[in-house]
Amino acid sequence: MDSYIYIITALLPLTAGMVVLQVNPYHALIMRGILGAVAAMLYAVLGAADVALTEALVGTMLAITLYAVAVRSSLxxxxxxxxxxxxxxxxxxxxxxxxxxxxxxxxxxxxxxxxxxxxxxxxxxxxxxxxxxxxxxxxxxxxxxxxxxxxxxxxxxxxxxxxxxxxxxxxxxxxxxxxxxxxxxxxxxxxxxxxxxxxxxxxxxxxxxx
Amino acid sequence: MTVVLMAMILALLIPIYEAWQEDDIWQTMLAFASIATKTSVMILVVSVLRDDWMIGVVGAIILSVGNAALMLLAHIIKRMGEL
CATH class of the missing domain: 3.40.190 (D-Maltodextrin-Binding Protein; domain 2)
Known part of the structure; x- marks a missing residue:
């Protein structure tokens, strides 16, 4: 296995930790988008193109849009x-x-x-x-x-x-x-x-x- | 080609650090735009490296979806600032 895959894999817990540690809900939403982008890249590099596509469509686009509407109307x-x-x-x-x-x-x-x-x-x-x-x-x-x-x-x-x-x-x-x-x-x-x-x-x- | 990917991963760490540190929401959005584009381009580079067209198509779709998500989120956050 190539060495760059290990580094890309290490990016996933890094961004996930950023989402968990963020206290501002709007900033956390954008962090979730970053996590989705990094996860989609990892899945694509590991060879799971269908999972990467689903992560980008649902995880990055649908989830953060719906959560943004929810946070905006509740806070x-x-x-x-x-x-x-x-x-x-x-x-x-x-x-x-x-x-x-x-x-x-x-x-x-x-x-x-x-x-x-x-x-x-x-x-x-x-x-x-x-x-x-x-x-x-x-x-x-x-x-x-x-x-x-x-x-x-x-x-x-x-x-x-x-x-x-x-x-x-x-x-x-x-x-x-x-x-x-x-x-x-x-x-x-x-x-x-x-x-x-x-x-x-x-x-x-x-x-x-x- | 591995050197190119390593350089791109290092370049990817810059906006991640920026998004972590920054307090202004629009700066964080800029970092998100940078990361979304960079990851898609990295997927495209990997697809060319491996000569895998399936990953290439997915990379192109993720590139456009990342921009669409950015647009939607930016509109909602802009509306929040107006109210």
């Missing part, structure tokens, strides 16, 4: 905001306004925080606070951001609100507990009040039951 946080605030975000005109600056600042802080965990932020606009709350309950969005005075409040955390209202004008309600844990660690840079909806609901139900 996202959908934040529900009210219509006028969302429209302000869409247009780049910076008119002096306290609430606008605040939402802009909050979304920027969220984006940088989520980028550390390789996630994206997607904004969804809703016309009124009731629709916003319905969307959170219907699991259309992962979190909502609005001023507490505008939204439907529950008696159970009104006490907590009144104390935090002076510090932060905006309140973020989060449905997903893991997201709440991630955001809780960097709460000071966000400038908002965080409320875990699941925890509040659970507390409500335990308080309601005798």
């Amino acid at each position: 996202v946080m959908r934040l529900g905001v009210l219509q006028e605030e969302g429209m302000e975000l869409g247009s780049n005109s910076f008119v002096e306004g306290k609430s606008k600056d605040h939402v802009q600042q909050l979304t920027n802080a969220l984006r940088t925080l989520l980028a550390k965990h390789y996630m994206r932020l997607e904004l969804a606009c809703y016309p009124n606070p009731k629709a916003l709350h319905q969307a959170l309950l219907a699991k259309e969005v992962h979190a909502t951001c609005a001023q507490p005075s505008q939204r439907i409040t529950k008696e159970s955390y009104e006490n907590k609100q009144s104390t935090s209202l002076e510090r932060y004008p905006y309140q973020t309600q989060i449905r997903v507990h893991r997201l709440y844990e991630i955001l809780q660690t960097e709460l000071s840079s966000l400038g908002t009040t965080l409320i875990d909806v699941d925890a509040v609901d659970a507390k409500d139900s335990t308080e309601g039951n005798p």
Whole structure:
């Protein structure tokens, strides 16, 4: 057997190790493409042309395309905001306004925080606070951001609100507990009040039951 | 001819190292493009070396499929950056 075959064979565990050690999901996808290319070359050099063709078609092309779509749609946080605030975000005109600056600042802080965990932020606009709350309950969005005075409040955390209202004008309600844990660690840079909806609901139900 | 293949394997190690080190996703895509093309060309070289037409046809197909995969992946990653 020729000596170059041994070196080509050694490339396969090398690239496989790179895929395993990569932490960024998008980089890992490209590494998977590299692994597919190297594996196809190895199979072709070893004489298995049909296996090499299948590896290139399925392993390199189909797998990474499907995985890219899956990663792109799963690593996202959908934040529900009210219509006028969302429209302000869409247009780049910076008119002096306290609430606008605040939402802009909050979304920027969220984006940088989520980028550390390789996630994206997607904004969804809703016309009124009731629709916003319905969307959170219907699991259309992962979190909502609005001023507490505008939204439907529950008696159970009104006490907590009144104390935090002076510090932060905006309140973020989060449905997903893991997201709440991630955001809780960097709460000071966000400038908002965080409320875990699941925890509040659970507390409500335990308080309601005798 | 073995010397040529050895040189190509050494050249293949450069983009692999680059893909491992680089943080920018587009640099990694460039490394992927380089590797996909290089491996296909190496398959073609081996097919000429052995006078095996079956491997040669597969090498040509892998060359085009690697480019197609790169195009698809680049479009998806570009859309990700826009949102």
